[in-house]
Amino acid sequence: MSGDNDFPGPGARTWRPPSGILIGLMVVALAAAAAAVLDTDPMDRLVYGLVGVVLLVLALVGRRRRLVAGPRGLLIAGAGGARIVPWSMVRSIECGRTRRMRTATLEIDLVDGELLLYGRLDLGAEPDAVLADLTGWFEGRDDLSGPARS
Structure with a gap:
């Protein structure tokens, strides 16, 4: 249906979370990933890795x-x-x-x-x-x- 292609219409405005917060989440996620690689304790590596993955997912979902x-x-x-x-x-x-x-x-x-x-x-x-x-x-x-x- 061609009427749905232009929804919500001409002059539409978009709002999303501030990019600074999302970039901050990605930086902390990368730091956690680096800590997971550099740490020698297996449990700490697991925790850092999980924190990094969670923060990266939050940043990617927050981009929407x-x-x-x-x-x-x-x-x-x-x-x-x-x-x-x-x-x-x-x-x-x-x-x-x-x-x-x-x-x-x-x-x-x-x-x-x-x-x-x-x-x-x-x-x-x-x-x-x-x-x-x-x-x-x-x-x-x-x-x-x-x-x-x-």
Whole structure:
């Protein structure tokens, strides 16, 4: 179907974790691999090797984009894969704040009752800034039951 090829539409924006954190994970993974090779104790070599593999997997999984938004809806990426969420399936979008930690989270409430939460580390940007981008598309749809305007 040709309509799905351009989802989420022209002018789409993508958010993913900051590359600095992912590079840091890879550097520590390489250091653990080097320690596994250079250490003489077999148990330490095993532990260093496992730590290196876990950190490398985290860095590779973290490279994936978390959220793509455009005029037609959202593309949500998670550990289980990606899925398309049209704007008609989104109930609300807001930015929540915690007083103690002074952190902001982007909260996307779906019609089916699912709540998607994204922090700064998930998005690579401040949730307030992402909210401003999403609000334009979310408010630009025809109504709660209709598709988004292109």
